[in-house]
Amino acid sequence: MIRDWLTQLVQLAIVLAVAPLLTGVTRKIKARLLRRRGPSPLQPYRDLLKLIRKETVVADNASWLFRSAPYVIFATTWVAAALIPTFATGLTFSAAADLIVIVALLGTARFFLALAGLDVGTSFGGIGSSREMMFASLAEPAMLMVVFTLSLFAGSTQLSSISAYMLGPHMGLSISLALALVALVIVALAENARIPVDNPATHLELTMVHEAMILEYSGRHLAVIEAAASLKLLLYVSLIACMFTPWGTAVAGGGIMAYGLGLAFYVVKLAVGGFLLVVFETGTAKMRVFRVPEFLGVALMLGLLGAILLFVSRVSS
């Protein structure tokens, strides 16, 4: 019991502490791949500190929603990230929320982000919110189809059960699993505003989606939103790692060594995940906005196909 609480608290702290580093490392690797020198991987921490110290500028007609939305977005993302077993299973709160809840929590964060984009009443905020919700209308079902596929395998929507099942002896390679992985990667790219869908480093207004929604934010509000965005990237990498490569995760009841090992494995997984993301990003070009629904539609169809294959193949078993 005490150990579960401790694991949970460590997890809450770790995701928060590591998230900007993951963002920094991906930026660094990307710069190196483009033969630029790139800023230090610690730059996101410095950015956050700088933003926190700065004056906050709020638009004249911004309401309380604009000022409170960053905290809601950050809190829901943080809670969702804390529910994913990263280095150890047996989190206290994981019994409180399953995979569907995690997806829905991200939905809540997106809802408030889109509202915040509309609050000031400028055209860029509106364009960002409108496009974000359009992407979400395909990405969210695709994500839920992946959830369906995995929970049909494991007979549970609880992440710890799925993770344990994947480690277990029944698990072989399966077409459904591969389809689900591809679908989840596509959703992760779209949800984190990565390159084929959106460009996290863009400064051209009309190509922005995520950046357009937060255009009016500054100072501590912007710092909180940037931290939430880093957390979301970490969340998706951890989610993929937890469901598809659960090796090395400390199980409840293991010794202190198991926890240390789990932590080491987690760091390696994050690094590999970030590296693969950057390699993919460097190799592709950004799409037109109205090509994105086709891209996400592929994810939805793959997820659906994976689920249907499972539904059908359960006849024999």
Next chain:
Amino acid sequence: MEHDLKRLLAYHTVENIGIIFIGLGLALAFEASGMRTAAALALVAAVFHVLNHSLFKSLLFLGSGAIVNATGERDMEHLGGLIHRMPVTAVTFLIGCVAISALPPFNGFVSEWLTFQAILLSPQLPQWIPRLLVPAIGATLACSAALAAACFVKAFGSAFLGRPRSQPALAARETDRWSQSAMLLFAALCLLAGVLPGGVIDALRGMSDLLVGARLDPQAAQPWLRIAPVSADRGAYNGLLVFAMIAFSAAATAFIARRVASHALRRSPAWDCGFPDPSPATQYTSGSFAQPIRRVFGSVVFRAREHVEMPQPGAPGAATLRVEVHDTVWEVFYLPVIRVVDALADLLTKVQFLTIRKYLMLVFATLVLLLIIIGIWR
């Protein structure tokens, strides 16, 4: 794509009825296959959604009624910025929007979560056809939930956020105390059913016992007020804990930001990438918000077409954009019926204005016809 606030809500009822019927249909399928616990789960999900829908839809209709009272406008294209002028309505309407979009920690999420859990039990069904259909239904349900979120971001965003787009919206006043308290009551119930769903599920146990002969395990016995309809290994949700965690971490972040961060806060005109636009007409409207979704989904389902007329450069005429949207269900299912009824009514009107001679002939002909029929009958 609908800009009339009340009609938008009415159309949205269709989606919710669909969710309820998914639950009822699954309950029947499970019941027919003898899976009584699963049937009870699907039934509870459906009835829970009925209850939720009654809560948040009433709340949203009250809110839209307050808007109509205050501004005389139902068209969202003429509203905007009401969050400053109607703060209580704004908060309660926001809660209704979050609840109806099936987002935690409110009640809409719980019933949708239960429906998903019921769907995930369906691979155990022996028949082929439902087994093939159910994943597609799950995908449709997920898609409709995401579209609902988009729709209510649009509704709340264009009615309450941004800058007022018309004079009545600028002059709007908050509604009276009684309306406010009614909305607050519904909002509180939405939150209550969302964070303590176990009580609602337990209250529905007798009903499922009567209808499908099975009941879910009492949720009050679960530790920490969580719900786990089938078993804790299959899936559990603790609305109270999730709500508490969100509230706690949001408060902690805000507190730390207050403590650590710079206190300086300045009000200034919106930045908007250096294009300060004085006219509220340059804002995103509900029409422009829905445009991407209209282009992705609407071109097939609603046969949405855009007609753009651009005057030549230098010509003084106004540019126009007209959007044409067809309601397929209305045109395919209702219009033919209406046309047939219309045509029949036209025929009958002719019969109504005949001369007395023709009436007599008609009566005689009917009599002969009936006699012939009786003769053949015998």
